[in-house]
Amino acid sequence: MYARPGPGVPAPELLRPPVEGHTSEDLDRLPGLPSHTELIDGGLVVPALQTAFHALMGDVLVAGLRRTVPEALKVRREMTVTLGPRQRPEPDVLVVEASAEADPGWSETTYPPEAVHLVVEVVSTESEERDRKRKPLLYAEAGIAHFWRVEKGDGGPVVYTYEIDPATRAYFLTGIHHSHLAASAPFPVDIDLTEVDRL
Incomplete structure (x- = not known):
């Protein structure tokens, strides 16, 4: 279960995976994820700026x-x-x-x-x-x-x-x-x- 972070929580804390890795459902429920974040092998992949x-x-x-x-x-x-x-x-x-x-x-x-x-x-x-x-x-x-x-x-x-x-x-x-x-x-x-x- 993920608690919604309060104001001022730095982005790296939001993206730190649990020991067992993230699951596909996490993309829908983790707060503050950048748009178009992917899940590959249990790790979040945040996209670079698009060319x-x-x-x-x-x-x-x-x-x-x-x-x-x-x-x-x-x-x-x-x-x-x-x-x-x-x-x-x-x-x-x-x-x-x-x-x-x-x-x-x-x-x-x-x-x-x-x-x-x-x-x-x-x-x-x-x-x-x-x-x-x-x-x-x-x-x-x-x-x-x-x-x-x-x-x-x-x-x-x-x-x-x-x-x-x-x-x-x-x-x-x-x-x-x-x-x-x-x-x-x-x-x-x-x-x-x-x-x-x-x-």
Whole structure:
């Protein structure tokens, strides 16, 4: 049980984990947490300030995905996925089943992994290790079928698309997209990545 801190309690005290680590429920009940705090391996991950590239790429991908998303699916930004009691990452973009939001038991702050078809991470300097290594492993272990990683390349954005091998619960690379992202899964997608330079 967490007591609400009084005025003047320094932020580091709020973020100090209990000995057993934080749980996914703590993100909804800990007072004073910065927006978009994630839970990885029982530890709170406070996001760095967002770069223009990060924000604009999220906009480009959301708009592109919404143009072709089937009616049974929804595109969402910056919502968490509860993968387990000590894992609650927040992808930059998600594609989820619309029925998940119609479920009366939906918490409105997080999705279960079985409702998620695609997770997208836009890599920044601060998040490189998590976005390239740890989070894809967690998403794959949870059975999320598709993962995209977006990097800022020398010539513009680069999107790496992955699909899960259900037998191994590991992702395999299905494409590397530089100026144009055309894919058939999780549904037909056609996105002009150079749009990021015109926003």
